[in-house]
Amino acid sequence: PSSDCVVAEQLCLSDSTCNATYRTLENCALAKTRLLSLDHDSRIRCLNAELDLGNSSLLHCKCHRRMKRQEHCLRIFWTVHSSMADGYFNLETSPYENPANEEHWKTDYNKLAALVSGKNCSQLAGDATNPCLKATHVCNLSKKCFRLRTDYASICTKGAGSEDVCDRRKCHRGLRNFFEKVPEDFTKRILFCPCKDEFCGERRRKTIVPDCSFQYNTKPNCLWLLDSCLEDHICKSRLADFQQNCQPIDMSPDGCSLHNHAACLQAYMGMIGTPMTPNYVSNSSVEVSLWCTCENSGNQKEKCDQVLGMFESNKCL
16 A cells, blocks of 8 residues: 555655655664764755645655564655654654554463463463463464564573573564464453553563563663664654553543544554563552653653553553
8 A cells, every 4th residue: 555654665765756865864874874964955845845845745655563564664754854853752643553553363361361261270270360370371372473472582581680691682573473463352462461460460570571671780760761762763652552542531521632542552562672661560459551661851840741651651551
């Protein structure tokens, strides 16, 4: 579909006028990533190039969460929209296709769950009282879910807790793989299982192996976390998606401005495995947060509180 940025880029490059405009935008985006401050004329040139794209399909293209060349697609999106991410972190538009328009796969979750419920072995004895345990057992019966869960667990537990040994980047990639490639029927139940006791809550909190994927020895400032995120195409895109789908509003029954709580949960899962990975704060609550602090933020305290507040006091989430 021409709404796909990779296809839109190819169409643009085959047209000499569009090609020249796009090359200008690439230079603008490159200057931004190198944090070079553009002079007045360059800024005008970049803005004009965005306007020159006019009705090109590049201007309205999107990416899919599970597409093969996702990073390439996201790079194109932010090249075209580089002025949107200027200075402030309100990214406004998600580069991702609306979840409702994306293909939904048929899964055999219910069939496997029935199999688990039918088993009487002692290994599954805790399932009735521990929904997180049951979700894991169902995942183990699906080849893909079991393989990708085992993959990230083994990467993230290697040296977890000692920062020099745990490879956070690989751990994050493994987590993103799991949440992108395994059907949501499985991932949502594993991550958002309802708990009544701390044993269950601990299992839920440890789903993402927080010792490696979430915690540092000390808590960094939330604005440092935000900066790391904005320098990374995937994280910046997931954050834009989260901001769009988890916008809280008091008047709405589900607390979400788009009245779509499911899309917000999907966007939250998208943040896992990025520099701004969120997690549960304890074994006994459903409150989530980032691993960061707003102490010593000086005159940027308000902005810092906003970053933290997206997760800590978000009605929609």
